[in-house]
Amino acid sequence: MAVFTEVTETQANDLMQSLNLGQLCALRGIEGGIENTNYFATTDQGEYVLTVFERLTHEQLPFYLFLMKHLAGRGIPVPDPAANRDGDVLHTLSGKPAAVVNKLAGKSQLRPQTAHCAAVGDMLARMHLAGSDYNRNQPNLRGLPWWNVTVPVVLPHLDEAQASLLRSELAYQNHIAQGAAYAALPRGPVHADLFRDNVMFDGEQLTGFFDFYFAGVDAWLFDLAVCLNDWCIDLPSGRHDPDRALAMLHSYMAVRPLSAAERELLPAMLRAGALRFWISRLWDFFLPREASMLKPHDPTHFERVLRGRIDQPVTL
Numbered sequence: 001m002a003v004f005t006e007v008t009e010t011q012a013n014d015l016m017q018s019l020n021l022g023q024l025c026a027l028r029g030i031e032g033g034i035e036n037t038n039y040f041a042t043t044d045q046g047e048y049v050l051t052v053f054e055r056l057t058h059e060q061l062p063f064y065l066f067l068m069k070h071l072a073g074r075g076i077p078v079p080d081p082a083a084n085r086d087g088d089v090l091h092t093l094s095g096k097p098a099a100v101v102n103k104l105a106g107k108s109q110l111r112p113q114t115a116h117c118a119a120v121g122d123m124l125a126r127m128h129l130a131g132s133d134y135n136r137n138q139p140n141l142r143g144l145p146w147w148n149v150t151v152p153v154v155l156p157h158l159d160e161a162q163a164s165l166l167r168s169e170l171a172y173q174n175h176i177a178q179g180a181a182y183a184a185l186p187r188g189p190v191h192a193d194l195f196r197d198n199v200m201f202d203g204e205q206l207t208g209f210f211d212f213y214f215a216g217v218d219a220w221l222f223d224l225a226v227c228l229n230d231w232c233i234d235l236p237s238g239r240h241d242p243d244r245a246l247a248m249l250h251s252y253m254a255v256r257p258l259s260a261a262e263r264e265l266l267p268a269m270l271r272a273g274a275l276r277f278w279i280s281r282l283w284d285f286f287l288p289r290e291a292s293m294l295k296p297h298d299p300t301h302f303e304r305v306l307r308g309r310i311d312q313p314v315t316l
């Protein structure tokens, strides 16, 4: 269970009251999640999610929280951070930054069909367009500069074949990032971690995107690639699933057609999306933070996905 920081009922009740969200009835730590402490907080007015941020700072958090507010205000189904009477959406609990958002309806669809992939593609494109006039700027903190710093830290833990793949892929991505096609990619706020466990569905109806705490300004195509790598693969092998991928791509492109540079770099960004999560999973696995009962994700999954993207590039 990912409760790194214990929150008492008195602390939670005081926070809910300061946000005018009513009297606390129940507080329950949420299992799952690996980054932050999350609680479901039920009051006499509704159901909310209280998050204590374990890694992100008071300086970084306004970018994410106001992005969610911006998107919610434009009709994208994302959690809307609650403000106190001074308009602040970032609060403090036990000396750490904290926020309260509305609880989304629905549940995650961990075995998605083409209809779910199409719904994600459609909403992802709408979210990109809705975020294009967001006025805060923060890079994707898990982007290329972080890969360059983190790869040397994890390399000593790998066998020679893995280390060689990791080194060569990092070199390839640095090369791609210096090219003209990469510079031409349309950019804006991206979710950057829109895995199956960060989307809610009611049947085939998409009810929300959440967990924006890896968001940042980056290439929109990178966001799409991260989704394709998680939603549109055969899970055991990591192999690309053409039916689900085309469903996602077509519904994305029906809202926002891809540019020539995006079509050209789709194979490279699929590799980048796999590399990013291979590195972070290796980092979590070999250099874990202290946490109660934290279960790191399997890094070898994204090693397989990356090898698949290199051996069988996916083109449009």
Ligand SMILES: Nc1ncnc2c1ncn2[C@@H]1O[C@H](COP(=O)(O)OP(=O)(O)O)[C@@H](O)[C@H]1O
Pocket: 002, 030, 031, 032, 033, 034, 035, 036, 037, 038, 049, 079, 101, 102, 103, 104, 105, 197, 198, 210, 211, 213
């Ligand atoms: N706004 C929300 N509405 C409904 N459930 C949520 C919401 N935010 C988080 N959750 C639940 O909490 C779990 C963990 O949240 P998540 O943001 O993924 O944690 P972490 O940031 O630690 O990875 C999710 O899988 C989901 O079940």
Ligand SMILES: N[C@@H](CCOP(=O)(O)O)C(=O)O
Pocket: 032, 033, 034, 035, 193, 195, 197, 198, 211, 277, 280, 281, 297
């Ligand atoms: N999606 C990432 C890990 C981030 O965890 P989340 O629970 O915040 O989505 C992965 O699968 O490696």
